[in-house]
Amino acid sequence: MNLQEVSKNPVGGLGRIVLSLIQIFTIAITETGRIHLFLFEGIRQIFIPPVRWRSIMFQMQFIGVNSLFIVVLTAAFTGMVFALQSGRAFALFRAETLTGAVASISIARELSPVLTALMVTARAGSAMAAQIGTMKVTQQVDALMSMAVNPVHYLVVPRVAACVMVVPLLTAVFDFVGVLGTYIVGVKLLRIDEAIFVQKIKYYIDVSDILQGLFKSSIFALILALVSCYKGYCAKGGAQGVGLVTTQAVVISSVAILISDYFLTALLF
Numbered sequence: 001m002n003l004q005e006v007s008k009n010p011v012g013g014l015g016r017i018v019l020s021l022i023q024i025f026t027i028a029i030t031e032t033g034r035i036h037l038f039l040f041e042g043i044r045q046i047f048i049p050p051v052r053w054r055s056i057m058f059q060m061q062f063i064g065v066n067s068l069f070i071v072v073l074t075a076a077f078t079g080m081v082f083a084l085q086s087g088r089a090f091a092l093f094r095a096e097t098l099t100g101a102v103a104s105i106s107i108a109r110e111l112s113p114v115l116t117a118l119m120v121t122a123r124a125g126s127a128m129a130a131q132i133g134t135m136k137v138t139q140q141v142d143a144l145m146s147m148a149v150n151p152v153h154y155l156v157v158p159r160v161a162a163c164v165m166v167v168p169l170l171t172a173v174f175d176f177v178g179v180l181g182t183y184i185v186g187v188k189l190l191r192i193d194e195a196i197f198v199q200k201i202k203y204y205i206d207v208s209d210i211l212q213g214l215f216k217s218s219i220f221a222l223i224l225a226l227v228s229c230y231k232g233y234c235a236k237g238g239a240q241g242v243g244l245v246t247t248q249a250v251v252i253s254s255v256a257i258l259i260s261d262y263f264l265t266a267l268l269f
Helices: 003-008 013-046 053-063 065-091 096-137 140-146 151-189 194-204 207-233 238-268
Strands: none
Touching: 013 151, 013 207, 053 065, 053 096, 053 151, 065 096, 065 151, 096 140, 096 151, 096 194, 096 207, 096 238, 140 151, 151 194, 151 207, 207 238
16 A cells, blocks of 8 residues: 555544444443433432322323233243243253242243333333324424423323333233243143142242342333433434334333343342
């Protein structure tokens, strides 16, 4: 390469890759900082009256009750599949009586909080981002500000509060239905002795396992509600922008839930 070519292309291929990585890292840090500022503002608005009980109850119905069917369906087949696979694996070692205990511990600690949060993210988180994003691009958020109504207090706080309250309840339902699915497959299909199956679950499952799963689900609920509301609040560019932030809300929430699950598991266990 001569001097003329160097002057025309001062940054080589490696340099462009480094610059791209720096740009991506900068954008990620900036978005993380904005989300934290959004979180602090939302927490501050919680303690500012009035408490919008009607909006909170409506969001609890939308997020919780309307997500009940998909959570129950996911829990039933998760427990059944887990029991089927683990039961056949344990049968190789003549330890099939541990199927119920292992499946129940896995459901209570990991599967129920993570899968519940992912299902709520797909169904309710995307809707929250789309609703707030539509209000943002149609200038309804600006109209609220012109009427001296704080948009975060009016739009974000009820959704975050409702999500944190109902997702642990959905997780508890997942625990029950998942263990029930495990029982059906283990006892009825794999022909494991019912008394031993239930006794192993009682012996190995502790209340702390269930409580830790519920605690993780509340953290996941905060993450999915915060990210969904934030992405909707930052929407711009009309219908295309709303679709973009809705996709980003689901993807970022799901990835954040899976990453935080690792750190919470390392911290709690």
